[in-house]
Structures are given as structure tokens and as C-alpha cells.
Amino acid sequence: xxxxxxCNKKAIDTxxxxxxxxxxxxxKQYYEEMNHLDVDKDALWATIQKTxxxxxxxxxxxxxxxxxxxxxCYYYLANNRDPKQVPSYKIQTTLGNLIKRKxxxxxxxxxxxxxxxxxxxxxxxxxxxxxxxxxDMGIMFGYLRxxxxxxxxxxxxxxxxxxMHRIYKAQMDVTTEDWVDTCExxxxxxxxxxxxxxxxxxxxxxxxxxxxNAREPKxxxxxxxxxxxxxxxxxxxWTVPSEGWEETSLAMFAGDWQACKMQVENVYAAMERLKPKxxxxxxxxxxxxxxxxxxxxxxxxKTGKPPVESLHYVEWVAxxxxxxxxxxxxxxxxxxxxxYQDSCNYVRNGGLADIPREIMSYxxxxxxEMTPNREHNFCCGGGGGLNGIGRYREQRxxxxxxxxxxxxxxxxxxxxxxxxxxxxxxxDMEEIYHLGIKWTFLKPLLIDMVQIPEHLKPKEE
Amino acid sequence: MFKRxxxxxxxxxxxxxxxxxxxxxxxxxxxxxxxxxxxxxPSRGFSRFVTDVRxxxxxTFDDDYLGWVKEEMKNTYAIQLDMHQKSRxxxxxxxxxxxxxxxxxxxxxxxxxMGSTTREEDDGTYTYRSATGSTLQDxxxxxxxxxxxxxxxxxSVWGGFSNIVFGTDFSRSADSAFLFAYKVAKTFGxxxxxxxxxxxxxxxxxxxxxxxxxxDNMIEAREKIxxxxxxRLKGFDNYEIEIWEGIPxxxxxxxxxxxxxxxxxxxxxxxxxxxxxxxxxSTVEQVVLRATCPVASVNRPDKIKDI
Numbered sequence: 035x036x037x038x039x040x041c042n043k044k045a046i047d048t049x050x051x052x053x054x055x056x057x058x059x060x061x062k063q064y065y066e067e068m069n070h071l072d073v074d075k076d077a078l079w080a081t082i083q084k085t086x087x088x089x090x091x092x093x094x095x096x097x098x099x100x101x102x103x104x105x106x107c108y109y110y111l112a113n114n115r116d117p118k119q120v121p122s123y124k125i126q127t128t129l130g131n132l133i134k135r136k137x138x139x140x141x142x143x144x145x146x147x148x149x150x151x152x153x154x155x156x157x158x159x160x161x162x163x164x165x166x167x168x169x170d171m172g173i174m175f176g177y178l179r180x181x182x183x184x185x186x187x188x189x190x191x192x193x194x195x196x197x198m199h200r201i202y203k204a205q206m207d208v209t210t211e212d213w214v215d216t217c218e219x220x221x222x223x224x225x226x227x228x229x230x231x232x233x234x235x236x237x238x239x240x241x242x243x244x245x246x247n248a249r250e251p252k253x254x255x256x257x258x259x260x261x262x263x264x265x266x267x268x269x270x271x272w273t274v275p276s277e278g279w280e281e282t283s284l285a286m287f288a289g290d291w292q293a294c295k296m297q298v299e300n301v302y303a304a305m306e307r308l309k310p311k312x313x314x315x316x317x318x319x320x321x322x323x324x325x326x327x328x329x330x331x332x333x334x335x336k337t338g339k340p341p342v343e344s345l346h347y348v349e350w351v352a353x354x355x356x357x358x359x360x361x362x363x364x365x366x367x368x369x370x371x372x373x374y375q376d377s378c379n380y381v382r383n384g385g386l387a388d389i390p391r392e393i394m395s396y397x398x399x400x401x402x403e404m405t406p407n408r409e410h411n412f413c414c415g416g417g418g419g420l421n422g423i424g425r426y427r428e429q430r431x432x433x434x435x436x437x438x439x440x441x442x443x444x445x446x447x448x449x450x451x452x453x454x455x456x457x458x459x460x461x462d463m464e465e466i467y468h469l470g471i472k473w474t475f476l477k478p479l480l481i482d483m484v485q486i487p488e489h490l491k492p493k494e495e
Numbered sequence: 496m497f498k499r500x501x502x503x504x505x506x507x508x509x510x511x512x513x514x515x516x517x518x519x520x521x522x523x524x525x526x527x528x529x530x531x532x533x534x535x536x537p538s539r540g541f542s543r544f545v546t547d548v549r550x551x552x553x554x555t556f557d558d559d560y561l562g563w564v565k566e567e568m569k570n571t572y573a574i575q576l577d578m579h580q581k582s583r584x585x586x587x588x589x590x591x592x593x594x595x596x597x598x599x600x601x602x603x604x605x606x607x608x609m610g611s612t613t614r615e616e617d618d619g620t621y622t623y624r625s626a627t628g629s630t631l632q633d634x635x636x637x638x639x640x641x642x643x644x645x646x647x648x649x650x651s652v653w654g655g656f657s658n659i660v661f662g663t664d665f666s667r668s669a670d671s672a673f674l675f676a677y678k679v680a681k682t683f684g685x686x687x688x689x690x691x692x693x694x695x696x697x698x699x700x701x702x703x704x705x706x707x708x709x710x711d712n713m714i715e716a717r718e719k720i721x722x723x724x725x726x727r728l729k730g731f732d733n734y735e736i737e738i739w740e741g742i743p744x745x746x747x748x749x750x751x752x753x754x755x756x757x758x759x760x761x762x763x764x765x766x767x768x769x770x771x772x773x774x775x776x777s778t779v780e781q782v783v784l785r786a787t788c789p790v791a792s793v794n795r796p797d798k799i800k801d802i
Contacts (some may be wrong), residue, residue: 060559219600223637253590255539255597424555 038067039071043074043186045290046197055197060424071186073144077135083182085100086133090177093169097122103171106164108412108436121161121171124150124458129178142345151175153426156433157287163211179289188288189423195284195380196293201298204248204280214276216287218250220259229492236308237273242350243310243342243465244274245281245325246453247318251280258478261316264351267484268359272314278304281315282454283324287419291332299331305342313344315473317452319379322346327384346380348452351476352389355396366483368398371448373438375460376411377453380400387438393476394450397483402444412436414451416459430444434463449473496682499527501597503634504610506532506568513610513645516789518575519584528582530572531598533591534564543587556588565636592633599638605798609636609642611646624669632780635763640798641675642763645789660688660756662747662782665719668762672793673724674800676760677731687734688754689724691716692746713738744781763792776800 037043039054041064058064096221103121106111110119117123128147132139157174162170182188183196184212198205217233225231242265250257265272278300285293289486305313315322326344330337345353354360374390381387387408394401404411420426437459441449451457451473460473501515521528534552535545535749545556554560569576576582580724587594599607611631612663623768635642663669663675673689680687694705694715739746751759763779781788793799 057557058553059559213603216597222600222639223596253593255593355569 037186037296038064039167039195040064041071041186041473043071045183045293049201052093052197052201052243054193055190058190064190064193065425068145068187068220069141070376070382071144072138073141073185075137075139078139078185081234082133082137085177090129090174091133092128093167093174094133096167096297097126097166097169100166103161103165103169106161108160108415109433110474112433112435114187115445119154122169124154125174125178129174130176130376130414132181135395140340140422141333144182144187145183147178148182148189149413149426151178151182151436151465152189152418152420153429154420156378156413156420158417160378161384161412162414163382163409171178176286176289179196179287180291181289183291188290188490189419190424191422192288192419193286195419195422196288196290198248199283199285199290199384200416202248203277203297205282205284206248207351208251208280210246210276213251213279215275216255217258220255220262223261224259227492228266228486228490231262231266233258234273234460236276238308239310240271240273240308241311242270242272243313243343244272244316245279245304245313245321246316247276247282247321248280249454250278257316257477260481262312264354264360264477264480264484267486267490268354270359271406273308273310275304277309278302278307281325282318282321286320286324286328294324295332298333300326302333302335302341305340310342313340313342314350315344315346317347317454317477318333318337319346319377319453323379323383327330329483332364345384346384346389347390347476348380348386348389348393350458351480352392352456355393356404360377360480362483363485368448368479369400370448371400371444371446372398372448372450373401373402373404374407375414375449375451375453375456376408376418377451377456378413378452380410381411382409390450390452404440404444414453414456414459414463416455416462421455421458431462431466434459438462438463438467440471441471447471450476450479452476469477496524497526500606500608501528501529501532501595501599501602501604502608503533503591503630503796504568506564506571510610511606512648514572514575516643516645516649516785517608518572518579518582520606522579525581526605527537528578528579529602529604530568530582531595531695531707532564532568532583532586533589533594534561535588536590536651537588552737561586571752573757592637595613595634596637599640602793605640607634607640607642608640609634609644611644621800627785628694631783635779635792636794638792639795641791641793643789643791646781646783647787649789652674657756658688658753658756658758659685660747660754660759662688662690662692662743662759662761662778663720664691664762664778665716668794671759671796672762672791675729675791675793677728678799679758679760680733681731684733685758686733687728688750688756689720689734689736690747690750691720691738692743692750693738694743695740699746709740712786713740716724742787744778747778747782748785748787751786751788755795758789758791759786760791760793765792 040058046055068155087158107121114117120173121261128150157172157176159170159172162168197207215236217235220229281296285297326340330339354474374394415430415437422432449471450462451460452475464471500521537545545554547554565584568584601786659676659680661673676687689743717736720736739750763780779792
């Protein structure tokens with residue numbers, strides 16, 4: 035069967051193809067064509083032989099089928115403990131079988147793998163924490179997604195997302211011009227409230243290079259302004275690059291390893307160009323993981339670290355509050371009960387569990403931990419790209435139940451969620467389940483709470 | 496007077512009054528008119544789902560949907576578009592106030608015209624970033640050009656009026672508003688009322704002011720107006736000064752009504768309001784909701800100088 039116009043094995047790397055696929059409303063024709071997509075068994079097996087190495091091999095083999103991973107998985111819990119949702123079952127019936135059959139599988143099987151990899155797993159890696167052998171099914175599903183991508187079995191929105199990264203070096207169609215213009219616009223708009231506010235672009239040797247999520251300039255530019263204001267009030271010597279400013283990676287969710295590499299190389303190139311002392315990433319979980327933790331391996335950096343010391347936004351905030359660069363007005367601390375969403379990618383996978391607690395100690399009077407919390411906290415339900423995939427909306431909404439119940443159990447009225455995906459997930463959760471809660475990023479909270487140094491206050495009229 | 500006007504509309508009946516004014520003005524001044532509709536708030540991260548602002552439904556945004564929205568708009572404003580050739584329709588997804596401000600800045604518009612619906616915000620709006628606020632609040636706060644807000648049906652439209660009320664709080668933004676009010680009054684040869692409402696709303700917190708104190712302050716305000724604004728009315732003498740005491744927005748609305756005002760010009764502060772003020776809405780917002788004539792919110796001198 036010839037490959038489809040919309041759905042095929044080729045990654046999207048031209049604007050024309052991107053617009054073609056975008057134009058297919060809801061991916062209708064895309065998924066229709068997917069039903070006729072052949073599996074290139076030779077290529078698949080060849081890829082597996084090159085990339086499926088000892089760690090994954092061992093994991094698949096030594097699984098004792100003990101079932102301890104079952105209760106660690108929120109899909110299992112949310113779906114009434116359906117045995118088919120046990121992580122070990124999920125991975126053995128997909129990747130496990132794929133290996134056993136040496137890639138000799140058909141379209142139906144591959145689509146089943148896609149449905150499992152994208153709607154029954156958000157790669158939160160919680161199972162890996164609870165498995166006695168440390169077998170991480172989240173990581174294995176990430177690997178499986180890569181195999182699926184190479185064969186064209188990727189959800190519509192993910193295919194588009196990775197295409198965006200290839201073409202625009204960002205997850206949305208924001209050109210360098212748009213980006214720079216938006217920075218200038220925010221500077222103009224917020225200058226009155228914060229005289230002297232600047233968004234320096236391409237400044238060399240700054241202390242901090244700040245990178246973001248493309249949806250901020252695209253739809254939520256005030257996020258950029260808020261970040262600028264906080265750096266300004268903290269007296270930071272900072273900059274943003276005109277290129278390499280976007281550090282998210284839908285390509286990572288899509289399993290497009292090549293695009294992952296291209297994307298992080300773009301950011302690292304900016305680091306090499308501008309030579310900042312450190313990089314700070316906006317409030318986005320997977321961006322941190324992609325650029326700071328996984329990225330060096332994609333880009334082949336022998337140190338396993340990015341060229342420049344890189345921080346998640348919460349680390350910068352904690353430091354600023356700790357050192358007094360930002361001072362909180364005690365009268366403005368959060369009085370209502372508030373809880374914190376531990377995003378998988380920078381808490382469990384990034385090891386930053388202590389930092390949020392430190393931040394909350396400065397800004398909240400009634401902080402309630404979720405149960406469980408820190409590295410043991412559950413995924414918001416929308417990770418791994420799931421928030422954006424229309425085809426799996428229902429499965430996602432069911433998966434929300436675990437996080438929903440966690441939040442309700444705290445009795446909190448506000449959820450602090452410094453991660454774009456978690457923020458979206460909680461918003462959608464609120465729309466569906468009407469919990470009566472509010473949720474927020476850190477930036478708008480801090481803007482309201484910090485004391486403005488005298489010399490930065492606007493002149494009285 | 497205005498080279499380029501941006502009429503931000505929800506393309507629904509609630510903006511009909513504003514539409515009438517927008518098209519009428521554009522025709523009168525030969526202005527380029529951009530009929531601008533932000534059709535929905537993008538949801539679900541990077542996906543193509545958009546919550547349509549009018550229907551509240553979640554739609555998949557694509558070229559077809561955009562085309563359909565534009566067709567609808569063309570039908571809604573068919574007659575007006577026919578009469579005024581220099582107008583064009585634009586629609587796009589996004590957070591309404593962000594896109595309106597972005598477009599106004601990019602196209603360098605001289606005036607933004609908006610309708611004010613009585614219940615602009617639903618519960619969801621609070622949670623979409625920073626402060627509480629309707630589209631109106633955010634646009635009037637940040638716009639670099641005057642924003643003309645039409646909330647109620649307007650009997651006489653632009654160019655046919657006789658009374659402008661300029662409400663001042665003596666702030667720097669009020670300076671820009673004054674300049675605008677003056678230029679308009681001068682251009683149309685109508686009466687300019689310089690009005691200040693002396694705020695005694697502290698009375699609600701139990702503070703009772705002596706009548707002498709109130710009247711002294713009112714006299715002081717009158718002097719201030721004489722000093723700050725009158726010298727700048729070069730050769731223009733069709734003006735009146737009036738000071739009333741009370742709750743500012745109530746007094747302005749009353750005064751405008753008594754004097755058959757066709758336009759109220761006020762300053763909107765660019766300062767981010769404290770959270771208490773946001774709940775009540777600033778004076779400008781209250782006036783917009785209650786006045787029987789259009790209200791122009793001005794906060795920067797940038798585009799006024801060009802008039």
C-alpha cells in the first residue's frame with residue numbers, strides 16, 4: 035500500500051507538509067490513512083537491533099510479574115484496577131511482544147501499541163520507583179514511541195508537534211521575528227508599572243539566559259513580562275536569545291529522536307553563542323527534562339550535562355527568595371489553604387523535590403502536602419503530550435481522577451503548579467469535575483507578593 | 496481625525512451599538528477600519544482545539560472554521576461593509592485582550608472601539624493568568640491609543656454632538672485624557688465640561704466629613720482645574736468647570752446625564768490595580784457600565800499628539 039498523504043513514515047520537515055497535515059481537521063483523514071499503513075518489518079527490526087540494548091533487554095526479561103507496579107500506576111487506580119492497566123502487562127504486551135516477534139507485526143498490532151503508549155502511559159516513571167528491580171516502564175514506553183514514530187504510527191497532534199520543532203525550532207509556529215517583537219511589546223507595555231524594565235536580547239556573558247515555551251509568546255505574552263519583572267526586581271543580569279529561545283520538546287513525546295536532537299542543539303548553540311553563566315528554564319517540566327537531563331545524550335555531549343549549568347525556574351525562585359534578591363511582603367503571603375503539584379519531570383525525574391517545599395515556606399501560611407507527595411506524587415494525568423491529543427481525551431479524563439482526589443483530600447483552595455502541562459491538566463480537570471479550586475503558576479503569585487525595591491518603584495503622580 | 500480604527504467585536508448582537516458607531520466614524524473620517532474578532536481561547540496546550548467565545552463550544556480550529564466565522568461576520572455587518580469600502584474583516588484564535596493589543600500595536604491604530612457587554616467575564620476568566628479582568632479591563636489598561644467604549648445604544652453618533660464631559664482625577668493619565676477631550680471639543684466646536692468628582696466614599700467606612708471640609712476641598716479642586724487645564728485651552732472658551740461631591744462614578748454618570756453629554760473622556764490608570772480595586776472595578780469601568788453615552792478611556796499621550 036502506498037504511504038498516505040497525511041499519514042506516512044516520513045517526519046514532517048517542510049512548511050507545506052505541515053500545513054497539509056494541520057489542515058486535516060482533527061486528524062480525520064490522517065487516522066483513516068493510518069489504518070492502511072504498512073509496517074516496514076525489515077526497517078523496524080533493523081532499528082531495534084541497533085537501539086534496543088542491554089538495559090531494556092534486561093528489564094523486559096527479569097520482570098518477575100510480581101504486580102508491585104500495579105498500584106503505582108494511576109491508570110490502574112483510575113480504571114478500577116483493571117488488570118490490563120498493570121504497567122508490566124502494558125509493556126510486555128507491546129514492546130515485549132514486538133521484540134519476541136522480531137518486528138514481524140502488522141498494522142493492528144502497531145496501532146494497539148500506539149494506543150497503549152500514548153493513552154495508557156504518560157511516561158511519568160512512577161512505576162520505576164516502585165518496581166523492586168527498578169524496571170521503568172515509562173522509559174520503555176518512551177522508547178516504544180520512538181519505534182512507532184519511525185513507522186508512522188504517531189498521534190496526529192504529536193506528528194504535527196514534532197514537525198513544528200523541525201521547522202520552527204519551537205512547538206508552535208512562532209518565528210524569530212514574532213518572538214523578538216513580542217519581547218519588545220511586553221517591555222513597552224509593562225514599563226510604566228516597572229520603570230527601567232528591559233528584556234535584553236542576545237546579551238553576551240550574562241548571568242542568566244532565560245528560555246521558554248513557545249505558547250508564551252504565542253498566546254500568553256504576559257508570562258514573559260512577568261518573568262522579566264521578577265528578574266528585574268531581583269536585580270539579575272539576564273538575557274534571552276533571539277534563536278534557541280524555545281526549550282520544550284514535543285518531539286520527545288512524539289518519539290522523533292532526530293528532532294529531539296535538533297531541538298536541543300539549537301538551545302545549546304545559543305548557550306555557546308551567548309556564554310551565559312547559567313540557563314534558567316521557564317515553568318515547564320518536560321522542557322527541563324528534555325533540555326537539561328535527556329538533551330546532552332541526544333546531542334552526544336560526553337559530560338552528560340548541557341554546556342552551561344541549567345536550572346528549572348523553581349530553583350531560581352528558591353535561590354532568589356533564599357538570598358533575599360526577592361523579598362516577600364509578609365502581609366501578602368497566601369492565607370488560604372494551598373497545595374503543590376509535584377510535576378513528574380523535574381521532581382521525580384529531576385530530583386528537585388526539596389525546592390518547592392522551600393519556596394512554599396516563604397510564600398504560604400497554610401501549605402498542605404498532597405498524599406503521596408514529592409517523588410511519590412502522581413502524574414497530573416496530562417503528561418507525555420496527552421493533554422493535546424484529541425483521540426485520547428476520554429482516557430485522559432478518566433486518568434484525572436487520581437489527581438483530582440488527591441487535590442480534594444488536601445482541602446486546598448489553590449494549587450501551585452509551575453509546569454505548563456500540569457497547569458493545563460488541572461484547568462481541564464476543573465472544567466470537567468468542578469472541584470471549585472484555583473490554580474496558578476509561580477510568576478503571577480510572586481508578582482503580587484514581592485516587595486518592590488525603592489529605586490525601582492514608579493514615580494508617584 | 497483617525498487614520499486607522501480597530502473595532503474589536505464579538506460579532507454578536509451585544510456589539511451592535513458599538514458597530515454602528517465604528518462604521519459611522521470610519522466613514523466620516525475616511526479611516527481604515529479593521530473589524531477584529533478573536534474567536535476563541537486556545538485550549539489543550541498546543542493542540543488545535545479552541546473554545547469559541549460566542550458559543551462556548553470547543554471547536555477544532557482550521558481554515559474551514561475560520562472561513563465560516565468570517566462569512567458570519569460578513570453577513571452580520573453586510574450593510575455597513577457595503578457602505579464603507581476601506582474596511583476589512585479579521586478573525587483569529589487567541590486570548591482576546593492579548594490579540595487585540597497585539598494587533599493595535601502592530602498596525603499602529605489611532606483608536607480602538609469596543610462594545611461593553613454587561614457580563615463579559617464568566618468564572619473561567621479569573622484563572623486565565625494574572626489578574627481578574629474582562630477583555631475590556633485589560634485592553635483599556637494597556638492600550639497605547641484611546642479606547643472608545645460603547646455600552647448602550649447611542650442616539651447621536653460621532654460628529655453630531657454638543658457636549659463632552661472630561662472627568663479628571665488630576666493624574667498624569669488624566670493629562671492625556673484632557674488633551675484628547677480638548678482636541679475633540681475644538682474640532683467639533685462643542686462645549687467641554689471639565690468635571691471633578693470629589694470622593695467622599697470614605698463615608699461608608701464610618702468616616703464623616705464636616706461640610707466645611709468638603710466644600711474647602713471642592714474649592715481647591717476648582718482651583719486645580721483652573722491651573723492645570725485652562726491655560727492649555729488656547730483661545731478655546733466654550734468650557735465649564737464643575738465639581739460635585741459623592742462617589743466618583745455615580746457623580747460622573749449623573750453629571751453627564753444632566754448635561755446631555757455625548758461623550759465622556761476619562762483617564763484609565765496604567766498602574767496595576769490592587770486586588771480590592773480589581774473586584775470593584777475602577778471608576779472608568781463603572782462609568783462605562785452605567786453611562787448613557789460612549790466613554791473614551793485614555794491613558795497615554797502617544798497617539799493623541801497625532802490627532
